[in-house]
Amino acid sequence: MRGSDLINAVLPDELILEIFRHVDSKPSRDACSLVCKRWLSLECLSRDTIRIGASAAPGNLVNLLSRRYPNTRSIFIDERLSISLPVKYIKRRRTNRDGSDQSMPGDDVMGTNSLSDAGLAAVGESFLKLENLSLIWCSSxxxxxxxxxxxxCRSLKSLDLQGCYIGDGGLTAVAECCKFLQDLNLRFCEGLTDAGLVLVAVSCGRNLKSLGVAACAKITDLSLEAVGSHCRSLESLSLDSEIIHNKGLVAVAKGCSMLKVLKLQCLNVTDEALQAVGVFCLSLETLALYSFQKFTDRSLYAIGKRCKKLKNLTLSDCYFLSNKGLDSVAVGCSELTHIELNGCHNIGTDGLKSIGKNCVQLSELALLYCQRIENDGLSEIGKGCKYLQALHLVDCSGIGDESICSIARGCKNLRKLHIRRCYEVGNKGIIAIGQNCKFLTDLSLRFCDRIGDEALISIGQGCSLHHLNVSGCHQIRDAGIIAIARGSPQLSYLDVSVLQNLRDNAIMELGEGCPLLKDIVISHCRQITDTGVSYLARKCAFLESCHMVYCPGITEVGVATIVTTCTRIKKILVEKWKVSARTERRAGSIINYLCVDL
Structure with a gap:
């Protein structure tokens, strides 16, 4: 009944808190906190994760958040992101008669955009239950x-210092105080040497499970030898270094037999190191090798022979790996579910055939810049990998409609298909996808210039898309986009940039058929006008971003309409001369300019 409270009078605090803990979506939690003051207080007590970007006063923001969310266990501070403090927390200044600035009485907010040592100390003092801290590019x-x-914070379990200019002194303090540390990321911490990391390995080795090191020119094999000797529970190692040689990685392989994830970009490491991984790391599940010019098929032989639990394999710019090496992994590691081949120019059709015949559990395949793979190879994937859900193809000139039809017939669970600059793929292959892959929700066909309306009509009739990107497919006109609009009511992302023949009719149909649209890119669409975008703005209440540069039919009237109509808009990309002074005053913070003077 109106006026009576049927929840708060019955439910105790403990039960409401337990309900909040099961609400994963931040917008949903925010909505719950607006019900009443009691729910606001309880929601603050239940929230255990905070994300902070660069602000006008990070130290003061930390103090503000600590009072509101006392039970926080995880804090992520990323100074690549920007947020703003509420107005009442921004430092006010006034000008003296002599022209100098003076802070207003009672104002103690610092004007820096970087978290300082004092702010980090405040994190330690305020969040007594903190277990996970991430400091991304906190340069101060x-x-x-x-x-x-x-x-x-002696109970800390996870520490991410990516891009922070700290040295051995800070890392030594972590080693001495944070004995329960499990995850440590030191990517781009250029001031570190072996001294700090060795001490962490010795002091925290019993619990350390994950370690990431990149661009640390003074960290050598000595550190990895210490990791191998003391970190017996290590499960994940990510290493990007020009200094590390075989000695250090072999020590890790021998000492860390529980290793499950290994990601390497080490120019001076050879087959010897990866062969040791194959011999000792039998629990390996993920292997990623980047830019190796000293690895040969002997490395993959060792992996395929012993690492039977391998599920994820990434080979990027490994020029001396061939079909034989890939075949040995495919035969030996039948549990593979994710494979990415990127720029490995000696791997071709035969290697992919072996994947199709042996890796029946494959769910995701990415072939990037693989010029030697032809239709026969991908067709074998269609025949043998019926559980495939995601396929990515970039610049694969030998792949055409024949193999895409094979994928459509054999991989009916396909949910994501991304194709870019594969010029032999045309309407026939995509029509087959629309007819057979009814679960497809994410389709990208960038710069595939043989694809036209017939393909999209088939997709619109057979699939309900959430994401669509047909940028640069110049044969697509209104009919194709209208078919998508009528068949995909849950579409949230659309990129139709560089479609020169697209008109307002298609955009208006999108407004009618896709009310959940959040992001749209219509740049370089020369025939779309204010009429189309104004209609779209009125119909799509959830629109958050719109890119519309180089659209001569869209004027400052269309831009103003989007700003005033779309209450959730967060980003507009447009030419500066199309933004009136009034629009700039109203929404300057969300408008981005690609071209300043035209």
Whole structure:
């Protein structure tokens, strides 16, 4: 009944808190907190994760958040992201008669956009239950701040210092104070040497499970030898280094037999190291090799022979690996579910055939810049891998409609298909996808210039898409997009840029048929006008971003209409001369300019 409370009078705090813990979506939690003051207070008590971007006063923001969310266990601070403090927390200044600035009385908010040592110390003092801390490109943090934090948060389990300019002193403090550390990311921490990492391995080795190191020119094989000796529980290692040689990686392979994830970009590592991985790391599940010019098929022989649990394989720019090496992995590692081949120019059709015949559990395949793979190879995937759900093809000139038809007939569970610059793929292959792959929700056909309306009509009749990208497919006109609009009511993302023949009719149909549309890219569509975008803005209440540069039919009137009509809009990309002074005043923070002077 209206006016009576049927929930708060009955449910205790503990039960409402338990309900909040099962609400995963942040917007849903925010909505719950608006019900009443009691729910707001309880939701704040239940929230355990905070994400912070660069702000006008990060230290003060930390203090503000600590009072509101006292039970926080995970904090992610990424200074590549930007947020703003509420107005009342922004530092106010006034000008003296002599022209100098003076802070207003009572204002103590600092004007820096970087988290300082004092702010990091405040994190340690305020969030007493903190277990996970991520500091991404926090350039003002030094060893002093990290030591102050480490002394307070001795229960820390995960620490990400990517891009922070800390040295051995700060890492030593972490080693001394945070004995329960399990995950450590030191990517782009250029000030570190072996001294700090060796101490972490010795002090935290019993619990350390994940380690990431990249672009640390002073970290050598000595550190990896310490990891191999003390970190027996290590499960994940990500290493990008020009300094590391076989000695260090062999030590890790011998000492860390529980290793499950290995990602390497080490120019001076050879077959010897990967052969050791194959011999000792029998629990390996993920292997990613980038830019290796000293690995040969002997490495893959060792992996295929012993690593029977391997599920994920990425080979990128490994020029000396051939079909024989890939065949040995396919035969020996029958549990493979994800494979990416990127720029491996000696791997061709025969290697992919072996994958199709042996890896029947394959669910995702990416072939990027694989010029030697032809229709026969991908057709074998269609015949043998019926559980395939995602296929990515980029610049594969030998792949055409024949193999796409094979995929359509054999992989009926396909949900994602991304094809870019595969010029032999045309309407026939995509029509087969529409007829057979009824679960497809994500389709990208960028710059496939043989694909036209017939293909999209088939997709519109057979699939209900959430994401569609047909940028650069110049044969597509209104009929194809209209078919998508009528067949995909849940479409949320659409890129139709560089479709020169697309008109307002198609855009208006999208407004009618796709009310959930959030992101649209119509740049370089020369025949779309204010009429189309204004209709779209009125019909798509959830629109958040719109890219519309180089659209001569869209004027400042169309831009103003989107700004005033779309209450959820967060980003508009447009030429500066199409933004009136009034629109700039109203929505300057969400407008991005590609071209300043035209």
């Amino acid at each position: 943090i030094t060893d002093v701040g990290l030591r102050s934090f480490a002394e307070k």
